[in-house]
Amino acid sequence: LGMDSTDWGMLCALLLAVTTHWKKGNIKVTLSHDDETSTADIRDSRDICKVMKAHKKNFLVLYASQTGTAEDYAKQFAKELTAKFSLSVLCTDVENYNFESLHQLPPHVVVSLFISTYGEGEFPDSALQFEKFLSAISEGGLSGLNVTLFGFGNSTYEFYNGASKKVMEHLKRSHATLIGNHDLADDGTHTTDEDYLAWKENTLQALKKQLRLNEHEQKYEPFFEVEKIDAMRENISLGEPSLAYLQPITHSFSSINIQLGPFGLNQPYVAPIVKSRELFEDTDRSCVHSEFDISGSDMQYTTGDHLGVWPSNADEKVNKFLYAFNLDPGIIFDLKPLDSTIEKPFPTPTTIGAAVRHYMEITGPISRQSFGSLVQFAPNDQVREKLQELAADKDQFSIEITSKCFDLADALLYLSGGSKWEAVPWEFLVETVPHLQPRYYSISSSSLSEEHTIHITSVVETFPSPTGDGNVVGVTTNLLKNIEVVQNKKNIEDLDVHFDLRGPRDIFSGFKLPIHVRHSSFKLPLDPQKPIIMIGPGTGVAPFRGFIRERVQAMKTQRGMKLGKHLLFYGCRNYGDYLYKEEWPEYAKKLGSSFEMIVAHSRMTSKKIYVQDKLLEREAEVFSLIEAGGFLYVCGEAKGMAQGVNAVMVDIFSRRKSISKEQAAEMLSVLKVSDRYQEDVW
Ligand code: FAD
Structure with missing residues (x-):
């Protein structure tokens, strides 16, 4: 070459x-x-330590929430840690990760736990795996881990804050180090917000000391970037319960069926209300009976379960909120989380109008904690000063805001004298305003007699506003009332508030609402010969209507079935609010002498008679039925009624058994643990 x-x-x-x-x-x-x-590995990883490291997070906030309260406070806490101390926080539901590597977190990474209790001292549904993980930790297994702990509960329940107390025991056994105190929020005394604020002040001081944190002036750091979208597309949510409802299948509504399921808390079923009717004869109050058709949905319930109903906000409330923050409901936006550990609070892309109507809890009392975070966006100095003053003064906040039953828009417009709060960024509202939660109702039908229909009995929440400006209204019950009025072609002018009953892309047309079933342990004994005593004044009678219908149906299908005594104690004011009064004699005819209903009318005579009085009148029989292996069920208002019934039962047991009240209370606790004294209270 x-x-x-x-x-x-x-x-x-x-x-x-x-x-x-x-x-x-x-x-x-x-x-x-x-x-x-x-990156993909990390995105899909459930290993908490791996994810914390990959995202350079130095603080972990975990929540176990049933109705959204623990979640809201956990998120507020995480935001404050970022805004005041520039910490890089991962805030998440305990169901999203595995915690086997938790002990590998370095000592400067603190884990804050926000734990709600549900039902009889139980963990929220989403925390069952987390509970298993905690119970399996060996002694000393978390030694060196720094934690804080705050619990949410209701002191009117027997196992008050049971879940967070269990967490505390596991933390102790595993030798984790608690920073600050393990404090408890008590919804029973309506002090959740103040309990949290007191815990937070103390805990932040302790954290500052432990981690040598430098505090700077609170500066809002968004977790999302808001991206505006120019044109409407088919995949843009208009408030659908989930993105699955945007699949082409939904365009023919009749085809929404099991293909969209399985249905549950994360995927509600849009069910038609086939029938609704007003149950009260009194015109000053309202109680609605609604029947949801679940045929074809593959959803199942058993008698005694709860129905979750997903509301949307009333026109009047939506309009006031949009006005207060000068928001254009037509703007289409998407949320881009700043890192992959941040979850979107609701399906996007969507419109501002849809988010406010369908996804955000814009009414209800305001928390002093979140109120204070609006200081930085006040329209002028005078308003800023006033807001700062109220946020810092518990009593004054109570007088000027809470006692007037203001919601967020009311309170801000009151403070600014009607001026709009246009400096509040939309992403701030998305992150701070809680998301709209389903409300639960004790199912009043029986799965044996109506397998594919679920009945609920809801008393419409409305009372005169303390400011004299109309009524303070509950979201879901007024929506159910709207449906009842329109469905039965009554006068809508009489309603306090009005709703869009057609819903996004008309999917609620034909009187439909998103629902899911929550299974409960409030169940009849399997043996029908066991005597049962049911105590349910007002809407507390709902599950007992289901129980009785169940027995009627069983008698029909099982010839010769023997039934133990079924005593129902019911309470109402008078005949005008006597729920299902035409049905009970029919049931009595079918069940014969095994069924007896004892009614306490509280407004028929000069002396008010309650279910507790009726229980005492029948003391000997009640006691002997329980002694014979009977079951006691209580449903309705937790504080006044359920506690009152418990006190009466303590009296009865102590008298009949000649034991002290403490011993009697102990015996009732044993009955509760063995499911022979069950409560379904709220
Ligand atoms: P929400 O919007 O939740 O409002 C709640 C209350 O706050 C209302 O009284 C409302 O007027 C008031 N309010 C609104 N704004 C403010 C404000 N700014 N300041 C102060 N107060 C305000 N209920 C039934 O009727 N029947 C049942 O069978 C039943 N079963 C239940 C079973 C369980 C397990 C649970 C947990 C609850 C049950 N409930 C039942 C209660 C039900 O879940 C709802 O809480 C109730 O219907 C009110 O819902 P809402 O959306 O209409 O009111």
């Missing part, structure tokens, strides 16, 4: 360059491939 040494040298250099280039390319490809895999 006639190449000299210089040529060979050049060729070698060229070859080397090409090889290196090729290799580099390969190396680059391999590296970027590695990068992608590891």
Whole structure:
């Protein structure tokens, strides 16, 4: 080839360059491939330690929430840690990760736990795996881990704050170090917000000391970027309960069926209300009976379960909120979380109008904690000062805001004298305003007699506003009342508030609402011969209507079935609010002497008579039925009624057994633990 040494040298250099280039390319490809895999790995990873490390997080806030309260406070706490101390916080539901690597977190990473209690001292549904993880930790298994703990509960329940107390025991056993106190929020005394604020002040001080944190002036740091979208598309949510409802299948509504399921808390079923009627004869109050058709949904319930009903906000409330923050309901936006550990609070892309109507809890009492965070966006100095003053003064806040039953828009417009709060960023509202939660109702039908229909009995929440400006209204019950009025072609002018009954892309047309079933442990004994005593004044009678219908149906299908005594104690004011009064005699006819209903009327005579009085009148029989292996059921208002019934039962047991009240209370607790004294109270 006639190449000299210089040529060979050049060729070698060229070859080397090409090889290196090729290799580099390969190396680059391999590296970027590695990068992608590891990002995807992390995105899909449930290993908490791995995710914390990958996202350079130095604080972990975990919540176990049933109705959204623990979640809201956990998120507020996380935001405050970021805004005041520039901490990099991962805030998440305990159901999203595995915690086996928790002990590997370095000591400067603190874990804050916000734990709600549900039912009889139980963990929320989403925390069952987390509870298992905690119970399995060995002694000393979390030694060196720094934690804070705050519990949410209701002192009117027997196992008050049971779940957070269990967490505390596990933390102690595992030798985790508690920073600050394990405090409890008590919804029973309506002090959740103040309980949280007191705990937070103390805990932040302790954290500042422990982690040597530098506090700076609170500066809002969004967790999302809001991206505006110019044109409406088919995949843009208009308030659908989930993105699954945007699939083409939903365009023919009749085809919404099991293909969208399984239905549950994360995927409600849009069910038609086939019948609704007003149950009260009194015109000053209202109680609605609604029947949801679940046929074709594959959803199942058993007698005694709860129905979750997903509301949307009333026109009047939506309009006031949009006005207060000068929001354009037509703007279409998407939320881009700033890192993959941040979850979107609701389905996006969507419109501002849809988010306010369908996804945000814009009414209800305001928390002093979140009120204070609006200081930075006040329209002028005077308003800023006033807001700061109220946020810092518990008593004044109670007088000027809480006692007037203001919601967020009311309170802000009152403070600003009607001026709009246009400086509040939309992403701030998205992150701070709680998301609209389903409300639960004790099912008043029986799965044995109406397998594919669920009945609920809801008393409409409305009372005169303390400011004299109309009525203070509950969201879901007024929505159910709207449906009842329109369905029965009554006068809508009489309603306090009005709702869009057609819903996003008309999916609620034909009187439909999103629902899901929550299974409960409030159940009849399997043996029908066991005597049962049911105590349910007002809407507390709902599940007992289901129980009785169940027995009637069983008698029909199982010839010769023997029934133990079924005593129902019911309470109402007079005949005008006597629920299902035409049905009970029919049931009595079918069940014969095994069924007896004892009614306490509280407004028929000068002396008010309650279910507790009736229980005492029948004390001997009640006691002997329980002694004979009977079951006691209580449903309705937790505080006054259920506690009152418990006190009467303590009296009865102590008298009849000649034991002290403490011993009697102990015996009733044993009955509760063995499911022979069951409560379904709220
Ligand atoms: P919400 O919007 O939740 O409002 C709640 C209350 O706050 C209302 O009284 C409302 O007027 C008031 N309010 C609104 N705004 C403010 C404000 N700014 N300041 C102060 N107060 C305000 N209920 C039944 O009727 N029947 C049942 O069978 C039944 N079963 C239940 C079973 C369980 C397990 C649970 C947990 C609850 C049950 N409930 C039942 C209660 C039900 O879940 C709802 O809480 C109730 O119907 C009110 O819902 P809402 O959306 O209409 O009111």
